[in-house]
Amino acid sequence: xxxxxxxxxxxxxxxxxxxxxxxxxxxxxxxxxxxxxxxxxxxxxxxxxxxxxxxxxxxxxxxxxxxxxxxxxxxxxxxxxxxxxxxxxxxxxxxxxxxxxxxxxxxxxxxxxxxxxxxxxxxxxxxxxxxxxxxxxxxxxxxxxxxxxxxxxxxxxxxxxxxxxxxxxxxxxxxxxxxxxxxxxxxxxxxxxxxxxxxxxxxxxxxxxxxxxxxxxxxxxxxxxxxxxxxxxxxxxxxxxxxxxxxxxxxxxxxxxxxxxxxxxxxxxxxxxxxxxxxxxxxxxxxxxxxxxxxxxxxxxxxxxxxxxxxxxxxxxxxxxxxxxxxxxxxxxxxxxxxxxxxxxxxxxxxxxxxxxxxxxxxxxxxxxxxxxxxxxxxxxxxxxxxxxxxxxxxxxxxxxxxxxxxxxxxxxxxx
Numbered sequence: 001x002x003x004x005x006x007x008x009x010x011x012x013x014x015x016x017x018x019x020x021x022x023x024x025x026x027x028x029x030x031x032x033x034x035x036x037x038x039x040x041x042x043x044x045x046x047x048x049x050x051x052x053x054x055x056x057x058x059x060x061x062x063x064x065x066x067x068x069x070x071x072x073x074x075x076x077x078x079x080x081x082x083x084x085x086x087x088x089x090x091x092x093x094x095x096x097x098x099x100x101x102x103x104x105x106x107x108x109x110x111x112x113x114x115x116x117x118x119x120x121x122x123x124x125x126x127x128x129x130x131x132x133x134x135x136x137x138x139x140x141x142x143x144x145x146x147x148x149x150x151x152x153x154x155x156x157x158x159x160x161x162x163x164x165x166x167x168x169x170x171x172x173x174x175x176x177x178x179x180x181x182x183x184x185x186x187x188x189x190x191x192x193x194x195x196x197x198x199x200x201x202x203x204x205x206x207x208x209x210x211x212x213x214x215x216x217x218x219x220x221x222x223x224x225x226x227x228x229x230x231x232x233x234x235x236x237x238x239x240x241x242x243x244x245x246x247x248x249x250x251x252x253x254x255x256x257x258x259x260x261x262x263x264x265x266x267x268x269x270x271x272x273x274x275x276x277x278x279x280x281x282x283x284x285x286x287x288x289x290x291x292x293x294x295x296x297x298x299x300x301x302x303x304x305x306x307x308x309x310x311x312x313x314x315x316x317x318x319x320x321x322x323x324x325x326x327x328x329x330x331x332x333x334x335x336x337x338x339x340x341x342x343x344x345x346x347x348x349x350x351x352x353x354x355x356x357x358x359x360x361x362x363x364x365x366x367x368x369x370x371x372x373x374x375x376x377x378x379x380x381x382x383x384x385x386x387x388x389x390x391x392x393x394x395x396x397x398x399x400x401x402x403x404x405x406x407x408x409x410x411x412x413x414x415x416x
Contacts, residue, residue, distance in 0.1 A: 052387050052388070053377055053388050053390045054374045054376060054377035054378065054389060054390065055374070055375045055391045055392065055393050056372050056374055057324070057327070057375050057394070058373075059321055059369055059370060059371045059372075059395075061320060061369050062319065062320065063320070064322060065314075066316065066317055066357075067311050067315075069309050069310070070231070070291075070309070070310045071230065072228050072261075072293075073229055073230075073305065073306065073307055074226055074302050074303065074304055074305060074308060075228070075292075075304055075305075076196070076221035076227070077225050077227050078196070079221050079304070080192075080194060080196075080219065080221075082108075082190060082192070082216075082217045082218045082220060083211060083217060084108075084110065084187075084190065084209040085184075085187040085211055086110070086115070086184050088110045088188065088208070089111040089206065089209075090108060090111075090207045090208075090217075091108075091110055091111050091205065092108065093108055093201050093204075094106045094108060095198055097199070098197070098200065099197075099198055100195070100197055100198070101195065101196065101197075101198045101220060102192065104191050104192065105191060107190050107192055107220075108189075108201075110190070110209075111188065112185060112189075115184045115187075115188055118181045119178065119181035119185050121181070122178040123178050126177070126178050129170040129171045129173070129174040130171050135167070136160075136164040136166070137164055137167075139160050139163060140163070140164045142160075143157055190217065194220060194222055195222070196220045196223055197303070197304075198219075198220055199218045199221070201217060201218050202217055203217055221304050223297050223302070223303075224296065225294045225296055226294070226297040226304075227276075227295075228261065228292070228294075228295060228308065229293075230310050231283075231286060231288035231291070232288060232289045234288070247318060248317060248320075248354070248364060251315050255275060255278070256275075257274070257312045257313060257314040257315075258314050259293045259310055259312050259313070260272055261295065261308045261309070261311075262308060262310075262311060263308055269302065271296045273295040275293050276293060276294040277290075277291070277292040278290075278292070320362055321363040321367050322361070322363070323337065323360060323361055323367075324359055324360055324375050324393065325361050326376065327375040327378055328351070328353065328361055334351075334352075335351055335352075335353045336349055337351055337363075337366075337367070338378045338381050339367075339371050339374070340372040344387055346374065346381045346387060349366055349367070350366060351363050351366030351367060375393045
C-alpha cells in the first residue's frame, strides 16, 4: 500500500474515534468509511520508482596470457633395477637403504669363493692349452723341412699343420673361459651404475639369488634432472586445436612453454621446467596424450612419485574479452549481459561464453571494444529500468589460470 494512502486512512480512523459511540455503531458509517477509503485512493499519488544502482565496465579487448594447470606426477629421469647377474648366496648389503649412493658405489656383496675357484680352474685349463700349442708349433717346425725333402708324406705335414691350428683354437677358447670366470667373479660385487636415491633391499643377507627368479635386489633413482609427467585428454586437445584455428588461442613458438610446479603444501618449486617430450600417440587405455617436462633438481627436494600441479605458461588469447562472472546472467537458452547505450538505457545482449577462470569468464562472441557492460546490479535490471552508475570496474588484465585438467571437461559447460 502506498504511503500516502496509508496516511489518509489513518487520519480517517482517528476522526472516527472522536465520534460518539452511538454514531460509530451505525451501519451507515461503515459505508461512509468505504467511500472515504476510495477517495483516499484517488487522491494518493504513486511513489517514484528508484533507479537501480550499478557498476559498469568498458569492454577493452587485449592479448591475455593464459596458464593451464594439470595434475602431474614426478618421475625419476632414470630408474635402474639393481639385479644379481650370477647365481649365488648374498653375503652383505653394503649401503644404507633410502640414502643417496654414488656411481660405482658397492651396494651388495655375494659369496665370491665358488667364482674364485672357477677362475682358477679356467686359468689352469688355459695354461694346458698354451702348452699344447707350443708342442704343436714345435712339431710343425720339425716336419716342415722334412716334408720339403720328401722325407715325410704330405699327410704327415697336413696333420702337423692341423694340430697347430687346433691348439691355437683351444687356447682362444680357454682364454674365453678365463674371461667369463673373471666377469662372474666381478659380478659378485654389485655396484651402482649411477648417482641417485637408493630404495630398500628386496633380498636379505644369506639369501640365494638367481638372475631369472630372485635377482632383483633394489632400485636406484636418478634425482637430477627430474621428470614431471601429466596427461592431456582427447577433448582438451581437440578444443585447443579448434581455438587455435579460430584465432582464439596462440601457443608460443616451437611450443616453448614455461612450466612451474605447485607442491602439495601450496609452495612453488624454485626451478622452472620445459617440455621435453609430448607423445604424439593417443593412449587407448587412458584416453589421454602424455606430456613430459624436465626440471633441474640439484638439491633433490623433488622425489619420484610426488603428486604436484604443473602450471603451463606461455599461451595467449589474442584480443580477448574477459568479464567478471557476476556480470554474466543465465538465460533460458543462452548466457547474456546487460549493455548500456549512450543514454544509459540497459539492453540485454546474448553472448558466447568461453572458459570460466576464477572469478572471470572469457567472452568468445557478442561484445565489441568500447561497449559498456553492467557488472554489479545486473541481476536487478530489466529493459525499462532506470539506472544510476555508482562506479566503474577496471578491465580484467591479470593472467588467467585455466582449470585443472581433470576438471576442465566436466566444468566447462556446467558451471555457468
